[in-house]
Structures are given as structure tokens and as C-alpha cells.
Amino acid sequence: MTSAPPPDSAFLARLRAVAREQAAPLRRVSCAVDADPALLPGLLDGALPWRQFAGLPAAYNPDPLRVDGRAVHLRWCAEQVVVWEELARADAGIALGLPGPAMSGHVMAELGDPQQLERYYGRLADGPVWTFFGMTEPAHGSDPAAMATTLTPADGGGLLLNGTKRFVGNGARSATGVLFARRHRGPLGVVAVLLESDRPGFTGVPLDTIGLRGLELSELRMRDVPVAEEDVLGRHRSATRQGMWAAVRTFNRYRPVVSCLALGVAQAAHDYVTGHRGDAHSAAAPRFAEFAAQLAGVRAMVLAAARSADHDPADGTLASAAKIRATRLAEDITTAAVRAFGPGARWEHPLLDKWARDARAFEFMEGTSNIQRLTLAQGYLHGRI
Template structure:
């Protein structure tokens, strides 16, 4: 099995910072954020942001390929995936901006990173519609006074502290991604922190936009066909981000299994743990194979969904046995372990639920010309 610390030995120190932050993150979030004051941790958080916009890049993490990035995420998640999600830096919006934004739009969006690491968000999910991008109600309109956003978004990660974000909205008969800059817009843009059971570090937020004024220059790909810059762009963004969710789920599974191995357990439990380790190693290799596929330019929509689905199920399956294998006193005293137990059941709701990925897993790729790709 690959050991990412051979390439990045400093990950051990950074993992310890996440553990420290994770233990206090649910009741002292501001104090937990102070644990992240480390240049290389900030550099990891900003992976994906181009060097010309990224003053937080360090030499060690200046040219991280996709495979190593996934392994870094998995390794740090062994300590605490929720704490890692508290980090500022790149988000789903980064890939969309780089795919659809002009150089001017990219410079405007990433300007918030100039003086300090910043949070960004990507808002798609809506109350009543979930993540069904074809049914969203949030609307971009135009009149003689300019452009306006109206609607609600739910379960938006990192939006409470965000300096910039993207909102997916309906526009006439198509869709648009719109850059939004929340600071100073407390009237037209309301942010509400939502209660969460697991992965509280995501700081899930409800956004309410009421006649939020936006500039035409803040509409990504406005001159292109709606399908090109709407649903297709959304599919590509999620396709590359879902393996990162799988990496977090695998890292969480690793941490739980290691915690179990330190306890005196019956033979049946030890046999079960060995089986879980085999599943973990298989999925880890699948993750590396997926990363290699992306490196060679393959579209892997179905494989990505299968990996996310399997990694999520493994984390849940492992966590569900903890209360049964551990002694009652041990379980009650281990507050940090119980937190990670709760986190294990939250990956299901990140970047598509199991039902969505079951459907995607069996989609046959289309062939257009000499290119093979999955049906969006």
C-alpha cells in the first residue's frame, strides 16, 4: 500500500494539529481554527488554486498531482475529517471558476486570498428540491436596473465564513453559475448556520437571497450555451470532487479500525476487523486507479459514483459496530471516538446520496467521435 508520508513527511505533524482541533471543534470552533495556523496546512487547504492567485502555496505542496492530493486527504482524515473540513481554501467552486471563468473573473473570485486564507462555497441544493439541478427554483433575472438573484440554498458548506462563492441558478430556459461575495450584504443575503449531527466542521448553512444584486461580469460563461455552462459544468465539478469525499470516508474508516485494534476484543471481532481492512485496501487501490484514469484523460462518471458509494458504506458499516464491540465504559468515556462515529454517517449526504450513485454506477458511457464519456 502506498505511504504518502514518504513524499510528505510533514503530514504527521499536520495530522496532530487536526486531532487537536477536532477534539474542541464542536464546542469551541474559533479556538479550533487557531490550531490551523500552520503554513503547510494552509498550503494543503489551497491546493487547486492557481499559483498566480495563491500566496499561501509552499514549496512542498506547490505541484501536487490528483493522486497525491487524494492520498493526502485520506491520510489527514484518519485523524479527523470534520476538522479538515473547517479549513479555508479551495472548494467545489474552484474547479468551476477555472473551467468557466474568464481570467478577469478568476482574478476577482480569488482576490479574497490575497491577504489571508479565505473560505469559499458552492451552492446548489435547495429546500424541496434537494440537489436535483433540473428542478431548482433559485432564479437569476434581469431588468432595467440590473441583474438579481432570488431564492434559497440549503446545506451549503463553509458559507458562514465565506468571502466568495458560486450560486447555481435558473436563468430563462437554462442555468447559470453566479459569483457571489457575501461581505457587506446582510440584507439581501442572509446566512443561517444549520444544526448538524456529524461532520460539523462543514458548517452547513442556509442561504436566503432576496433581490441580491449581481454584476453581469459575475455570471460565469454567460455568452455560452446554457447546457455547456450549466448542467454539464456541474457534472464535471462533482465528478472530480466525489473521490475526495471517498478519500475522507476511507480515512475515517482507517481511524476507526485503528482505534478498535487497540482494544481487547473477542476473536469474532478481530476476524471482522480483518475483513474490514481487506475492504479498505481494495477501495484504496480503486481510488488510486481512478486518479490514474483522470491523469490519462479518461471520463469516469460511473466509477466515481461506485467509489463514493462503496467508501461511504464502508465507513458506516465500520462505525455501526463500534458500540457493540467496545465496552460500555470505554464507549461512554471516548467522546472523540463518538464524534468520529457520528461523522461516519454524514458522508452519505456529501456530493450525492447513495440512490443517486446507484443510478450513476450502471450508466453506460456514450461514444461521440473517438471520445467515450458517461451520460450526465
């Protein structure tokens, strides 16, 4: 991802402190955005930081995050999991709802040619621009073998895109992004396309969700959307290094981020309980002391998974292990946090209610735990663990 040396533990500790301070404004608008996700874009003008966390390349970001005077562009997964845990500790839904490249940026880094990269990042550099990553489908999930979205030749030249993608983060508010479609049969038939949302036949519709509402999960519908050959990503690469190859590497790099998001929500709920029920003699004290040790252990696992992804994005073994543990811990802690306050807790403590709803979303992001266990089994059989 970068020629610079990977960040050491001392630098990551300083980065965490800076990120925690920068993330504070997210908590102040947490409940408001949860009630109405449409408020989020209007809060970006000076109220919420976004360029510092967007992960834009240096050439397109004049105002990056800085630690000890050093610009941090979050190109390392190890940096991302530290920063995004602190963002999620403030508010995971808003963090995921901030503009920037997100998952589509990983695909662009793998497959984009110079003209496509300029077209993509040049637009993002102009202001707060959201992007989409369109993979999951209503009837087939993320199974590439069953993908029904098609990219077919159009009469008179060019290509036409048809299909539906669902559970796409920021989809309805996005201006550009990456979408996967089947160009022909076979395992190498799936390609990635760089697409703007203002093309005829393209529609984004927000979905009604109960958790991570700031992310505004959406459905994308394509009906004879015109696509040119120069929109197809990875044309300069071999067929084995195009669509699904880039998607797998993206998932492997993003799963540690999902893990740290779950960890951030878990830490927020833990902080809340220990802050309001901090008496060592309280009934919740022993359980939450145990949770503190588990949080530290899972945090170390997530960082190890991030470093593994930086070293080899093709190996998702540790990323899968981290996601299983982090998502389970988030559900356990948020459930225990509500119980620590007794009947009526979710009405009397809106943040606890929100964290309990948000925590359930991570199980379904980038593969459920059963899918992660299959990846772990493959890693074991291949001697990776």
C-alpha cells in the first residue's frame, strides 16, 4: 500500500490520542443523526471532521490528520483500526456515514489506471463526496457465482448495466463508486466498474434500518445504465487479477476495520457503565472488570489482523478471527450494559439503546461468523495458523 515503514506501537498510541480528540464532535450529534440520518450531510460544514479521516491520498488531501507534525493519510490498515476504533467509540454510524473513499477506495487502489484514479480522487477532493461499494444482492448476498447484475453489450456500442444491489452503505447519498457485475459466465466473469450515480437508469433508495442509521444503508437499482469500456476497472491486468481478486483483497483489508468498529462500540458501552456504575461494590463491577480484560485482548488481536492485512492482503485468516471475537464481544457488552441499569434502561439511557442496536449490525458486515469460520478453517489447513 505504501513505501513508508509500518507504524510502530509508540506512534499508534499517539495516533489514538489524536483520533480520540478529533472524534469527540461525533458523540455530540449521535442521537440526532440516529433519529434522522438525513441530518448528517448538513453537519459537515465545520461541525464534523471528515477530511482527516477520509483516507485520501496525499495529492488530494490538503488537510490530513497530523501526529507530531507528521501527516497521516491512513494508508496502513494498522493506522485505520486505531483511528476507526476511536471514531466508533464516539459514534460508529456517523463514522461510517462520513464522506470519502471507504471500501471503493481499496478497489481503486488495486485496479484503477492513472486516468480512472484521477477521475475518482479528483472528484472526492472537491468537497464532501460519498462513495458506494456495490456487491451484495437481494437474492444472492455476496456470492459471486450467483451474481445477477449484468454488464452486456449495447446495440450501437458501449455496455449496459442491469441489476440491483442492496445493503450498500451511503448508497443513496453517493456521487460515485465501484459496482460489481457479471460480464460473462465463469469464475473470471465478474468485473468492477467505476460509476457515477447521475447516469440515466441509476437509482439509490435508502433502506429503513434500526442500527448504524448514520450509514444510511441503501438499495441501488440499475436499469440499462450506460457504461463505457474505460469505466471497467483492471482492464490493464490479466483476467485473474480483476474483479473478484480485488474484492477478496478489499474484504481482507476491511474486516479488521469492521472488527475495530465493533470494538469501539463495545468500549463505549463499557465506559458508560463504569462511569455511571463505577462503584467497586456494584453488581456489575466483576462482570465489567472481566470485559475490560477481554477488550484489551481483542484489541491486540485486531491490530495483529491489521498488520497481517498490510503484509499480505490475500490472507484473511487473522482478519476473520478478529471479526468473530470483536462482533461477539460487542453484542455481549452492550447487552450486559443495558442489564446493568435494570428495567427501563433503554428509555432512560438513549445511548445504551443505540449501542445495543448498532452492535448487531457488525455480524452481517463483510461476512457472518459462519463465513469467517470457513476462512479460519482454510487458513488452518494451509498452515497459516
